[in-house]
Amino acid sequence: MTARTCLAIVLAAGEGTRMRSARPKVLHPLAGRSLLAHVLGGIAQAGVSTAVVIGPGEDAVAAEVKRVCPDAECFVQQERRGTAHAVLAARDAIERQADQILIVYGDTPLVQPASLSRLRAAIDGGAAVAVLGFRATDSTGYGRLIVEDGELVAIREDADASASERKTALCNGGTMALAGKTAPAILERIGDENRKHEFYLTDAVEIARGMALRAVAVEVEEDEMRGINTKKQLAEAEAVAQQRLRQAALDAGVTLIAPETVYLCADTKFGRDVVVEPFVVFGEKVTIEDGAVIHSFSHIAGAHIGKGVSVGPFARLRPGTRLGEGAHIGNFVEVKETVVEAGAKANHLTYLGDASVGVNANIGAGTITCNYDGAAKHRTEIGRDAFIGSNSALVAPVKIGEGAYVGSGSVITHDVPEGALALGRSRQIIKKDGAKRLRELKSLRAKKTSG
Ligand code: UD1
Ligand code: CA
Numbered sequence: 001m002t003a004r005t006c007l008a009i010v011l012a013a014g015e016g017t018r019m020r021s022a023r024p025k026v027l028h029p030l031a032g033r034s035l036l037a038h039v040l041g042g043i044a045q046a047g048v049s050t051a052v053v054i055g056p057g058e059d060a061v062a063a064e065v066k067r068v069c070p071d072a073e074c075f076v077q078q079e080r081r082g083t084a085h086a087v088l089a090a091r092d093a094i095e096r097q098a099d100q101i102l103i104v105y106g107d108t109p110l111v112q113p114a115s116l117s118r119l120r121a122a123i124d125g126g127a128a129v130a131v132l133g134f135r136a137t138d139s140t141g142y143g144r145l146i147v148e149d150g151e152l153v154a155i156r157e158d159a160d161a162s163a164s165e166r167k168t169a170l171c172n173g174g175t176m177a178l179a180g181k182t183a184p185a186i187l188e189r190i191g192d193e194n195r196k197h198e199f200y201l202t203d204a205v206e207i208a209r210g211m212a213l214r215a216v217a218v219e220v221e222e223d224e225m226r227g228i229n230t231k232k233q234l235a236e237a238e239a240v241a242q243q244r245l246r247q248a249a250l251d252a253g254v255t256l257i258a259p260e261t262v263y264l265c266a267d268t269k270f271g272r273d274v275v276v277e278p279f280v281v282f283g284e285k286v287t288i289e290d291g292a293v294i295h296s297f298s299h300i301a302g303a304h305i306g307k308g309v310s311v312g313p314f315a316r317l318r319p320g321t322r323l324g325e326g327a328h329i330g331n332f333v334e335v336k337e338t339v340v341e342a343g344a345k346a347n348h349l350t351y352l353g354d355a356s357v358g359v360n361a362n363i364g365a366g367t368i369t370c371n372y373d374g375a376a377k378h379r380t381e382i383g384r385d386a387f388i389g390s391n392s393a394l395v396a397p398v399k400i401g402e403g404a405y406v407g408s409g410s411v412i413t414h415d416v417p418e419g420a421l422a423l424g425r426s427r428q429i430i431k432k433d434g435a436k437r438l439r440e441l442k443s444l445r446a447k448k449t450s451g
Contacts, residue, residue: 032265082198
């Protein structure tokens with residue numbers, strides 16, 4: 001089968017009005033990446049050439065295609081006239097005559113590569129059309145697969161189905177394979193004689209049979225075939241995606257104390273003996289090395305977490321964060337575009353943005369790197385073994401030398417040389433018996449105003 005050439009066509013056009021969103025449907029995120037990225041990722045594993053059909057002016061969708069699958073070709077469906085019409089928007093690619101054509105919907109992100117292989121195997125076995133089907137708990141909105149004597153005889157759209165056809169539990173998942181040889185003839189014959197006056201791809205089944213060709217249904221789990229037309233379906237698909245990712249993390253040896261409370265991204269990577277406490281959220285591009293502990297209520301995206309690092313509780317790691325071996329990022333600490341080297345600590349209430357923190361440096365509670373002056377971002381460099389006293393403001397651009405010491409409450413606007421002590425605060429004054437005199441003065445004033 002691997003010798004066969006295959007063209008995958010992803011249907012991704014359309015406004016997705018039932019999502020009630022300004023965002024194109026296929027760009028909604030699921031487990032931290034777009035529906036389209038999931039679909040393209042699934043196909044990539046099957047090793048096929050890819051065409052994506054998008055709507056006119058959908059530049060954001062085209063950009064996402066380019067980002068996740070640079071080799072894919074985009075075709076524009078000028079008018080939204082149904083799934084078969086959308087497939088034919090990729091006519092130029094179809095004419096290049098692949099042995100097999102795989103059609104997947106951009107709003108069906110949970111299909112497993114193994115199911116795509118089964119579908120292609122059915123075409124290899126002599127079918128002209130093969131369709132992934134599933135038994136839906138709630139079949140509203142799905143086309144029904146009408147099977148007689150083991151043969152797929154028709155797909156009836158929900159809107160066009162009779163009452164008895166509607167009772168069929170076996171539904172169309174919206175993933176289809178066609179034999180390359182007969183596909184153009186079948187696709188060209190599809191008309192729009194139905195309630196919605198759309199060109200339904202699903203009519204391919206009856207047309208193939210009319211041409212004395214075979215059609216088959218390949219049944220898979222419902223979870224794989226969840227199509228997303230509404231926010232409710234998006235949330236249901238998210239639950240399935242998270243379930244899969246948590247299971248994979250547990251299988252790989254990650255300790256998830258309460259797996260159902262941890263939200264993972266499709267690309268989260270864990271080393272060995274990592275512990276993730278309850279209620280942690282991972283965004284895109286996070287890698288965690290062996291033995292790290294992520295404490296509760298932390299939010300992490302675009303970060304590399306080194307061996308044995310401790311993060312949180314209540315930490316926020318933003319893109320560009322790199323934490324060296326054994327570093328500590330404690331509660332209410334935010335880190336962005338910052339390298340924190342091995343053994344360095346920022347344990348409480350701190351913002352580190354556009355900074356570098358040297359080996360074993362200690363960042364006191366309430367330290368803020370003032371990286372933004374209202375117009376541009378600037379860098380803060382903190383040398384190894386430096387000590388930053390609590391509640392210091394480091395006004396960037398600024399460098400704190402190796403082993404330097406910044407007194408608590410300092411506002412540092414100039415570089416601090418290696419080994420120096422910097423104090424950038426007003427001097428404290430003491431007035432002997434001043435507290436007593438102040439109280440007397442206050443009570444005198446109070447008497448005057450009340451009298
Ligand atoms: C479709 C199937 C239905 C199946 C269901 C599975 C048809 C006619 N119906 O219905 O049998 O049970 O998926 O989820 O195929 N699209 C275009 N251009 C168009 C129309 C659609 O690109 O003109 C794309 C959409 O972006 C979407 C996909 O095709 O990703 C499916 O379209 P959608 O309108 O969601 O079809 P359903 O009504 O869900
Ligand atoms: Ca759909």
